[in-house]
Amino acid sequence: MSTNLSVVKGAYEAFQRGDIPAILEVIADDVEWRVVGPASLPFPRECRNKNEVSAFFKSLAESDDIAVFEPREYIDAGDDIVTLGFVKGTIRSTGEAVESEWIHVMTLKNGLLTRFVEFFDTATRGGH
Known part of the structure; x- marks a missing residue:
C-alpha cells in the first residue's frame, strides 16, 4: 500500500470515529475541496483552507445523521487516489x-491532501 493510500484510509477511519481534527492534520493549508452539487446543499460546496474544511464537516454533521x-x-x-463508496443516513431537518454511492477524487503532495472532489447522487436529497 502506498503512503498516500495509507493517508487516505486513515482519514476515512478518522471520519468514521468522528475525529475531524485527525482529518484536518492531513489537509494542506491551501486545499481545493469541492462537493459537486446544487447550491441548495446545506453544507459548503467549495473550501480553500483548513478552516473552511472544518466548517464543511460541522455543517455536514448539523445537516445529516x-x-x-x-x-x-x-x-x-x-x-491521485480515487475511492468508490456508499453512504446512508437521515436529513436532520426533514x-x-x-x-447514495459516492466517488472521491483526491490528490496528495508530501503526504497532505491538496485536492478533494466528491460526487454523489444529490437527487437522493429530495431537492435539498
Whole structure:
C-alpha cells in the first residue's frame, strides 16, 4: 500500500470515529475541496483552507445523521487516489432517509491532501 493510500484510509477511519481534527492534520493549508452539487446543499460546496474544511464537516454533521459510511474500493494512482463508496443516513431537518454511492477524487503532495472532489447522487436529497 502506498503512503498516500495509507493517508487516505486513515482519514476515512478518522471520519468514521468522528475525529475531524485527525482529518484536518492531513489537509494542506491551501486545499481545493469541492462537493459537486446544487447550491441548495446545506453544507459548503467549495473550501480553500483548513478552516473552511472544518466548517464543511460541522455543517455536514448539523445537516445529516450519517449511519453508514463505507469506502468500498480504492484506485491508487500515486499522487491521485480515487475511492468508490456508499453512504446512508437521515436529513436532520426533514427526517428523510438518504443513501447514495459516492466517488472521491483526491490528490496528495508530501503526504497532505491538496485536492478533494466528491460526487454523489444529490437527487437522493429530495431537492435539498
